[in-house]
Amino acid sequence: MISELLPAPEPMSPAAYQAGQDRLARLQAADRPDGRATASGRRGPSRRRARAWWQAGAVAAAATIAAVAGNAAAVHPGVTRATSTMHLTARSILLAAAAEITHQPAAGAYWVTRDVITMTVAAGSKAHPYNILAQREADKWTASAPGGTDVGVVQDLASGPATAADKAAWRAAGGPRSWTFTEGWAGTFAVAGNGAAAVYRITGNGAVCQIEIGDSPAQLSAARCARLPGTEAALRALLLRLANAWLAQNPPGDGRTMPSAEQAVVTGAWGLLTQPVRPAVDAAALRIIAAYPGVRYVARVTDPLGRPGYALRFAASSGLSTELIIGAGSGRLLSSCLLYGTAAGWAPHRHSWYYIGNTYHAGFYGSAWYPGMAAQCVIVREQGWTNSPPGRG
Amino acid sequence: VIDRQAGEKLHVPDRPQGPGERDRLAAVSLARSHSEPECFSVVYELYVREIHGYVARRLGADAADDIAAATFETAFMRRLAYDADLGSVRSWLYGIATHLVSRRHRDEERRYRALARVGAEPAAAGHEDAVTSKVAAAAELRSLAGALARLPESDRDVLMLVALGGLSLTEVSVALRIPYGTAGSRLSRARQAIRRHAASARTSAQCAEDQ
Numbered sequence: 344m345i346s347e348l349l350p351a352p353e354p355m356s357p358a359a360y361q362a363g364q365d366r367l368a369r370l371q372a373a374d375r376p377d378g379r380a381t382a383s384g385r386r387g388p389s390r391r392r393a394r395a396w397w398q399a400g401a402v403a404a405a406a407t408i409a410a411v412a413g414n415a416a417a418v419h420p421g422v423t424r425a426t427s428t429m430h431l432t433a434r435s436i437l438l439a440a441a442a443e444i445t446h447q448p449a450a451g452a453y454w455v456t457r458d459v460i461t462m463t464v465a466a467g468s469k470a471h472p473y474n475i476l477a478q479r480e481a482d483k484w485t486a487s488a489p490g491g492t493d494v495g496v497v498q499d500l501a502s503g504p505a506t507a508a509d510k511a512a513w514r515a516a517g518g519p520r521s522w523t524f525t526e527g528w529a530g531t532f533a534v535a536g537n538g539a540a541a542v543y544r545i546t547g548n549g550a551v552c553q554i555e556i557g558d559s560p561a562q563l564s565a566a567r568c569a570r571l572p573g574t575e576a577a578l579r580a581l582l583l584r585l586a587n588a589w590l591a592q593n594p595p596g597d598g599r600t601m602p603s604a605e606q607a608v609v610t611g612a613w614g615l616l617t618q619p620v621r622p623a624v625d626a627a628a629l630r631i632i633a634a635y636p637g638v639r640y641v642a643r644v645t646d647p648l649g650r651p652g653y654a655l656r657f658a659a660s661s662g663l664s665t666e667l668i669i670g671a672g673s674g675r676l677l678s679s680c681l682l683y684g685t686a687a688g689w690a691p692h693r694h695s696w697y698y699i700g701n702t703y704h705a706g707f708y709g710s711a712w713y714p715g716m717a718a719q720c721v722i723v724r725e726q727g728w729t730n731s732p733p734g735r736g
Numbered sequence: 737v738i739d740r741q742a743g744e745k746l747h748v749p750d751r752p753q754g755p756g757e758r759d760r761l762a763a764v765s766l767a768r769s770h771s772e773p774e775c776f777s778v779v780y781e782l783y784v785r786e787i788h789g790y791v792a793r794r795l796g797a798d799a800a801d802d803i804a805a806a807t808f809e810t811a812f813m814r815r816l817a818y819d820a821d822l823g824s825v826r827s828w829l830y831g832i833a834t835h836l837v838s839r840r841h842r843d844e845e846r847r848y849r850a851l852a853r854v855g856a857e858p859a860a861a862g863h864e865d866a867v868t869s870k871v872a873a874a875a876e877l878r879s880l881a882g883a884l885a886r887l888p889e890s891d892r893d894v895l896m897l898v899a900l901g902g903l904s905l906t907e908v909s910v911a912l913r914i915p916y917g918t919a920g921s922r923l924s925r926a927r928q929a930i931r932r933h934a935a936s937a938r939t940s941a942q943c944a945e946d947q
Binding site: 344345346348349350351352353354355356359360362363364366367368370371374587590595601603604605606635636637658 | 764780788792805895
């Protein structure tokens with residue numbers, strides 16, 4: 344009786360929802376391992392573990408680069424950290440990028456992606472296991488309409504042991520100059536690279552895209568991709584529905600820790616940044632990431648192609664974290680990496696599959712796994728809709 | 737292994753809405769927020785609108801904006817103290833919100849007294865039956881609001897958690913940290929008071945009509 348009689352209130356306004364979220368986010372930020380204050384005034388063992396996670400990540404990431412690129416201050420392979428006194432937040436960088444990206448063309452005859460993909464791959468023998476950092480240049484022109492001709496150009500770049508420890512194991516294993524993989528990222532990777540670029544042309548399905556939620560990406564037709572919502576609220580609702588469905592079907596257990604729905608949503612939004620979608624969808628995805636309290640600004644950096652940008656990081660699904668580099672000034676996505684983390688319950692998989700952009704890759708075998716290590720990166724040289732015919736200009 | 741050519745149709749099952757599913761998700765997120773504070777945002781997302789609705793019915797929308805936010809701030813700061821064995825995340829949040837509402841019990845009583853004077857606005861135009869039933873409901877609301885304003889604060893908390901939040905007596909006792917028996921006696925006392933007040937309001941209305 345009471346619930347029927349008392350005046351039903353207006354639903355909570357978006358402004359009040361946002362204000363409450365902001366108040367909570369301030370406490371969360373203060374409580375985060377890199378925050379100075381702690382809201383609860385209690386420091387349990389769990390928070391100490393979390394602190395170690397970030398610190399370990401930074402140290403380990405630096406170690407990778409020390410071996411690969413000879414630069415101990417980098418964030419992920421080939422990235423140089425710069426010093427900056429500017430006060431920047433992940434949120435402001437992402438919101439600026441969201442505003443900027445809407446100026447990109449919203450359609451075209453082709454969706455073009457010109458990437459350098461780096462991948463940490465297990466190699467060596469049982470006695471001398473080590474990881475190599477394999478690098479591949481991949482350009483792809485996907486015809487917008489189904490039935491059009493997709494053109495791809497793939498070239499393997501110089502590869503080598505990923506870390507100093509890997510280098511030692513590699514020497515002990517006889518120092519091979521090339522590695523051939525037959526699954527996942529199949530091909531031969533060599534210290535000298537592979538001079539021949541492979542060109543392929545296939546009849547395509549149009550600019551299909553996928554939404555990556557957890558380990559079950561949803562495949563969308565080109566028409567469906569074109570209809571993806573271009574507002575933050577609608578895109579978030581779609582991703583949350585997918586995330587909740589996935590979480591309901593994959594309850595935690597058997598030593599498996601599942602991400603929160605919010606984490607899965609943010610990871611899904613992140614995945615869209617490299618998909619053939621309208622700039623409005625990218626902008627909505629960037630806003631979703633910007634609203635996530637877990638995203639943090641790491642440093643001002645120079646990416647492997649020498650472009651200035653801002654590195655941002657947030658915890659992704661399954662103990663991985665994600666690092667984005669957003670171009671300084673341009674607001675464009677310069678690179679996107681998956682880093683291994685040490686979130687509770689996550690153990691290195693013996694054989695994992697991950698998917699970035701339009702390529703999927705074998706995971707690695709984990710003998711030399713360590714937190715903060717880049718599992719894979721996509722360095723974006725060019726991405727967007729174009730009417731220019733395929734060809735390396 | 738992913739086949740990017742397969743499965744073009746996007747299959748989106750309905751979002752799980754059951755309270756059990758929501759609370760399971762909330763409990764998992766709350767546990768994770770011990771080491772990953774950002775996970776607490778899921779708890780906010782799941783329950784802030786409901787808590788806001790509960791507070792808005794007791795204190796009005798403006799106060800609800802602040803108290804709903806404060807509820808989640810308090811919950812976040814006390815998240816290490818939450819014990820899943822003692823009750824759901826939802827009832828725990830209701831308990832915190834109720835505690836914050838009780839700090840403003842004078843505002844609440846003022847609101848009920850105002851409602852008792854004017855009631856809710858009936859529809860200006862519409863089907864005659866609908867208007868009649870709304871007028872009747874407004875009369876009942878005035879009576880109810882008068883009774884609520886007179887209830888002892890502690891009894892009102894129990895009544896509102898049951899009536900608006902749908903909490904069981906066990907959940908109420910955990911949320912308010914009172915013995916089960918106390919929760920039960922407060923509830924029955926509150927219900928009796930409401931019934932008594934409603935009966936006397938009906939009697940005086942009838943007497944007024946008879947005159």
